[in-house]
Amino acid sequence: MNNPKDYNSKPNSFLYWLLSCALLVAFTAKGQLRVVPLSVPVATEGAEHSGMRVGATVNLPFFDDFSTATSGIPDATYWETGSGVSINNTLTTGQPSLNLATFDGLNSHGFPYNFINPLYQDFTDTLTSQPIALGGLSPADSIYLSFFWQSGSLIEKPDSSDFLQLEFLGVDAQWEVVWKQTGYRVDSAFHQTFVAIKDPKYLHSGFQFRFQSYGRSSGAYDMWHVDYVFLNAGRNSSDRYIRDLALTRPLSPLLKEFTNMPLGHYLTDPGRFTEEAVTAEIRNLYNNENRTSFVLTLEDELSGTSFVGGSEGSTYIGPLATLDKSVKMSPLTGVEGLESLRIRYKFMMQTTDNQNPSIPTIDLRRNDTLSAVAELNDYFAYDDGTAEYGVQMNQKLGRTVVQYLLPKPDTIGGVRMSILPFNNDIAGSSFTLQLWSNKQGKPDRLLAQQAFPATYNSSRTELSEFAFARAVAVSDTFYVGWLQVSDNPLTIGYDLNTKYGAGKVHYSVGNSWTVAANLRGSIMIRPFVARAGAEVITGTEPLLQQAFYYPNPFRGTVQWKGEALKKIEVYDQSGRLLREITDGIQGDFIDLKELTQGYYYFKTYTTKGSSVHRMLRLK
Secondary structure, three states, rough: OOOEEEEEOOOOHHHHHHHHHHHHHEEEHHHEEEEEEOOOOOOOOOOOOOOOOOOOOOOOOOOEEEEEEEOOOOOOEOOOOOOOEEEEEOOOOOOOOOOOEEEEEEOOOOOOOOOOOOOOEEEEEEEEEEOEEOOOOOOHHEEEEEEEEEEEEOOOOOOOOOOOOOOOOOOOOOOEEEEEEOOOOOOOOEEEEEEEEHHHHHOOEEEEEEEEEEEEEEOOOOOOOEEEEEEEOOOOOOOOOOOEEEEOOOOOOOOOOEEEOOOHHHOOOOOOOOOEEEEEEEOOOOOOOOEEEEEEEEEEOOOEEEEEEEEEEEEOOOOEEEEEEEEEEEOOOOOOOOOOOEEEEEEEEEOOOOOOOOOOOOOHHHHEEEEEEEEEEEEOHHHHHOEEEEEEEEOOEEEEEEEEEEEOOEEEEEEEEOOOOEEEOOOOOOEEEEEEEEEEEEEEEEEEEEEEOOOOOOOOOEEEEEEEEEEEEEEEEEEEEOOOOOOOOOOOEEEEEOOOOOEEEEEEEOOEEOOOOOOEEEEEEEEEEEEOOOEEEEEOOOOOOOOOOOOOOOOOOOEEEEEEOOOOEEEEEOOEEEEEEEEOOOOEEOOOOOOOEEEEEEEEEOOOEEEEEEEEEEE
């Protein structure tokens, strides 16, 4: 095994990591909003570490850069199922080619291995190759396994007690560690490592290798990333460069201000809502110059209609260089009268990577095409559909909302949210969805609220839908978000890669609202327009609640009207429970003279659910 090679095309990656850590510290220190590391569920089958062999024995060369993986699952042609790793293209930067394998404390369904002890450490994800035919080879055949690895992600990095290791399976059916890397590395670079296979006990027809991570098993902690795995005979430790032009990070958004939006709103000003260009990143993995041409296509997957794209002829890219290439965009035309669009925009390079002298039997054009989707449907979104982290309001009765500015009036039927597991299982716990009006750039009047149970999803692309009992009419700017009512905070997906939601998050733990200025990504909460025939709150009507308290402010005695109450909980502004009332509420008033002057929250339970009301006590 030789010394690893640093591979990093982003000179500012260390600064980027420091800023990310500063973001986490800033929000945790305030004791209100905080960013937490997590991954998202992936659609997969099979039990964790099941060792299921679904493919035939693989012959040399063995190569996988994970670009052919679908639905976040390693390709079963090369890997056993149930590994727990997530194949993604968003949890890091500087990857050699599009897609990589991420190791953390989440199982193959996206849930923590350990939901009981948040500090428990153990082996977590294991990625095991299918059997590889090495029988009949000898040490003289110079067999090497190479791969790129990175410690950590955009924020969460392994600690000194964590590690990633590589093991080989001998002819005696015993696994042996042949390489091990411990945390903690300060840099965010990808490193290339070579491991020679010289011991005859590994040269058998059922040879396998596996990567295994060790760290906290209660969530997406202590991350490692692996990419560009290549095993073949006739190699040496200097065999570092492969003639391959690869696309890397996700394509930039097609739409502006929103990543997805209703078609009717887009058509109010197509020029305003179309980005000037779509950008892709191209990486040359060879130590010699190369050239490529490319084309960008746009097609509506619902109707089959094509739109104007763009192309470029022969483009120079230097040795081991990274190049951003952009295609100018024009507003979509000829779509008037349609209800919705699902635009698949695809960036395709034209290369000769199928004529590769380094791996002659592998078609490396596999990483030459990258696509993304922009939906013009029934909802507004700032995010790209993938949560790299989560956002929590860690103070009981704290409120978090996201601002939306619409180009024309509409009615909001509810939201679709990404609710993700983190440390504690909160499935079924109650939270309150709220929608507020706008006044001078801040939330003003509560227009609608409704309690819902938290639910998780089984796929990384799914969001849970929460519909208001009555749709809400909005003119332009509104705010939608959640009130934290339980002791365990709700964790909402946070897309760190899309900036459209930056500066639009507001939170409150008392009397005033504060802009979460340091959140530079997008919270995954998507308001959708009401369906035809929905009953609508106009915004000028009084909010229909399960109970209405008066007077407000009050001086000791509080009355209510509405349906019969089952229980009332009174909290101060810090979220501390002061009083729980279950007896004596059959009437329509209650004596609270013992409360001092200030604001309080009344959590009310009825047969239909719960709601929260803020009340002011005066002397």
